[in-house]
Amino acid sequence: MEQEKNIVPNLFSSDGYNLGLSMLACMLISWILIHRWAQMNTKGPKTWPIVGAAIEQLMNYDRMHDWIVKYLSESRTVVVPMPFTTYTYIADPASVEHVLKTNFANYPKGEVYHSYMEVLLGDGIFNVDGELWRRQRKTASFEFASKNLRDFSTVVFREYSLKLSSILNQSSLQNQEVDMQELFMRMTLDSICKVGFGVEIGTLAPHLPENSFARAFDTANIIVTLRFIDPLWKIKKFLKVGSEAVLDQSIKIIDDFTYSVIRRRKAEIESTGETCKNEKMKHDILSRFIELGKDPENNMTDKSLRDVVLNFVIAGRDTTATTLSWAIYMVMTHSHVADKLYSELKAFEEERAKEEKVSLFQYNTEDPESFNRRATQFAGLLTYDSLGRLSYLHAVITETLRLYPAVPQDPKGILEDDILPDGTKVKAGGMVTYVPYSMGRMEYNWGSDAASFKPERWLKGGCFQNASPFKFTAFQAGPRICLGKDSAYLQMKMALAITCRFFKFSLVPGHPVKYRMMTILSMAHGLKVTIDRRL
Numbered sequence: 001m002e003q004e005k006n007i008v009p010n011l012f013s014s015d016g017y018n019l020g021l022s023m024l025a026c027m028l029i030s031w032i033l034i035h036r037w038a039q040m041n042t043k044g045p046k047t048w049p050i051v052g053a054a055i056e057q058l059m060n061y062d063r064m065h066d067w068i069v070k071y072l073s074e075s076r077t078v079v080v081p082m083p084f085t086t087y088t089y090i091a092d093p094a095s096v097e098h099v100l101k102t103n104f105a106n107y108p109k110g111e112v113y114h115s116y117m118e119v120l121l122g123d124g125i126f127n128v129d130g131e132l133w134r135r136q137r138k139t140a141s142f143e144f145a146s147k148n149l150r151d152f153s154t155v156v157f158r159e160y161s162l163k164l165s166s167i168l169n170q171s172s173l174q175n176q177e178v179d180m181q182e183l184f185m186r187m188t189l190d191s192i193c194k195v196g197f198g199v200e201i202g203t204l205a206p207h208l209p210e211n212s213f214a215r216a217f218d219t220a221n222i223i224v225t226l227r228f229i230d231p232l233w234k235i236k237k238f239l240k241v242g243s244e245a246v247l248d249q250s251i252k253i254i255d256d257f258t259y260s261v262i263r264r265r266k267a268e269i270e271s272t273g274e275t276c277k278n279e280k281m282k283h284d285i286l287s288r289f290i291e292l293g294k295d296p297e298n299n300m301t302d303k304s305l306r307d308v309v310l311n312f313v314i315a316g317r318d319t320t321a322t323t324l325s326w327a328i329y330m331v332m333t334h335s336h337v338a339d340k341l342y343s344e345l346k347a348f349e350e351e352r353a354k355e356e357k358v359s360l361f362q363y364n365t366e367d368p369e370s371f372n373r374r375a376t377q378f379a380g381l382l383t384y385d386s387l388g389r390l391s392y393l394h395a396v397i398t399e400t401l402r403l404y405p406a407v408p409q410d411p412k413g414i415l416e417d418d419i420l421p422d423g424t425k426v427k428a429g430g431m432v433t434y435v436p437y438s439m440g441r442m443e444y445n446w447g448s449d450a451a452s453f454k455p456e457r458w459l460k461g462g463c464f465q466n467a468s469p470f471k472f473t474a475f476q477a478g479p480r481i482c483l484g485k486d487s488a489y490l491q492m493k494m495a496l497a498i499t500c501r502f503f504k505f506s507l508v509p510g511h512p513v514k515y516r517m518m519t520i521l522s523m524a525h526g527l528k529v530t531i532d533r534r535l
Contacts, residue, residue, distance in 0.1 A: 044071050045057070045071065057229060058229060065435075065438070065521075072435065073438075073442060076091055076442075077089070077095060082229075085431055087430070088433070089434075089435055090433070090434050091434070092421070094421040094470075095424075096439075097478075103418060104479055105415070107412035107414060108415065109126075109412065110129070110413020116224055116228060119224065120310065121314070122307030124310060126315065135298075136308070137483075139289070139292060139298075144483045144484065146288075148283045150486075153195050154384050154490060157490060158379050161498045162372075163187070164204065164495065164498075165372070165379075165502060166375075167206060168503055168531055172533050176530075177530055178529060179526040181523050183204070184321040184325055185214070185317070185321040188317045188320045189201070189203055190203055191491060192317045196285045196309050197265070197284060198284030198286060201213070212253050216254050217250075217254055219246060220254060221314070221518050224519070225517060226243060226517075259306060262305050265286055265287060266290055269291070285309065286309055289305055293305065314520075316484060318406070318520040319406035319407065321522075322521055323401060323406050324496065325523055327492070327496060328505055328527065330399070330400050331500065331505070332507060333507070334453055341396055344391075344393060345390070346501070348386075360374070362374075382494055387490065391463060393500075394458075394464050395455035395458040395459050396455045396496070397493065397496065398458050399455040401472075403440050403453060405440065407476075408435065408437035408515075408521045409433050409434070410433065410436070410473075410476065411433040413429075414428050414431065437521065504531070504533075504534055505530075505531060507529055
């Protein structure tokens with residue numbers, strides 16, 4: 001008995017304490033080794049207890065889209081456990097159709113996504129589900145089908161494409177390097193603010209002024225994307241430190257600008273007595289929603305209008321500008337594509353001039369004004385209907401979107417346990433992410449030349465041929481398919497038709513081209529080029 005009494009105190013001695021720590025360490029190491037051994041034959045990223053695949057994902061954050069490509073090329077579905085949820089990445093069209101259409105109700109944006117993006121997108125159409133989404137979708141669908149909005153957009157897109165052309169012309173004369181992504185961002189921001197707000201903000205003025213709204217919008221976009229892998233963002237938000245403090249400042253700038261425009265537009269409508277039945281009624285999206293908000297059933301507050309407009313800005317500005325940037329990069333790095341596109345545009349110009357019975361203005365390449373007049377004449381031949389003839393241009397844009405989709409991945413929540421078509425089980429509370437960036441690079445989707453930029457894959461007998469939206473997912477698919485698809489193509493074709501008709505681009509030697517991690521696939525360092533004019 002005396003001997004047993006002596007054993008108990010020994011456990012609390014320094015030797016006993018060290019022994020306990022050693023036993024605990026051995027158990028922990030054994031647990032980790034067993035966990036790792038069990039994964040030796042599993043596909044996808046390797047995980048660790050508690051933190052899941054967070055370590056590997058953080059190490060690959062700056063190249064995350066290509067990190068996912070690697071795993072999805074080995075398996076059409078990849079499961080990535082994280083500390084607080086599990087992401088299931090999919091690239092198989094059958095699984096994508098299941099999520100986006102067949103069992104659509106089970107895969108909403110979800111509370112997790114909404115909480116991450118609410119500070120920027122609020123309760124706008126891209127950040128809500130259920131009845132609120134259906135009501136906005138119905139209204140937006142009606143507005144986008146409006147001929148008035150289409151005609152108004154065509155005029156606006158032509159106007160700002162010509163402003164861009166004038167800046168490029170001047171830069172070519174002065175042998176200046178330009179950042180095409182920055183210029184496209186300015187062009188699309190000015191355009192969407194004119195179409196969305198009905199206001200001119202002038203970021204594409206010749207001297208390229210700084211714009212606090214644009215800068216704040218970019219900063220906010222980057223920070224809300226970081227939230228998806230930053231487990232401490234809520235703590236930083238509560239303490240108002242770090243990136244979340246910067247986000248608060250950016251949102252204040254965004255809101256101040258947006259609410260001031262809403263108040264001014266409302267005052268204009270009241271003072272002029274504009275109505276939807278009045279021919280004076282502006283055709284911008286904000287004016288239309290202000291008018292619709294007069295119906296008490298729509299319950300449109302200033303906050304609702306703010307969310308509507310900012311959702312259209314992120315949809316119509318960043319996505320279009322980044323796609324145009326990647327398109328210029330693809331054209332300049334594939335000389336045969338540049339030549340073929342130029343030939344199509346030249347032939348189109350001559351054919352349309354004959355139809356309109358106009359003589360093409362003979363310009364002097366050394367005279368900026370002479371050059372601008374010819375560009376303006378060409379732009380006048382570009383209408384909503386005539387742009388539809390440019391099949392190769394349409395194919396170039398679509399092939400760019402296949403490899404460089406504006407939204408590279410799109411996560412969905414999971415309401416109830418489900419089984420994907422390939423047999424993968426997904427659990428309620430997790431996330432399923434379809435990955436357009438990866439899907440465009442998968443040989444099982446596009447064949448052995450999937451990684452090649454090949455606009456011809458979209459043409460048959462010279463005519464453009466669509467692919468299934470569950471295979472080509474740049475504009476999503478199913479009930480949430482992008483309402484602004486036609487508008488986006490309209491602006492991109494207008495801008496590229498003018499720029500590729502009159503200019504040839506060359507990448508500045510040594511300039512790095514890589515994407516930046518944010519919700520939109522923008523270029524991390526912009527697109528620095530030099531410019532030569534074409535006759």
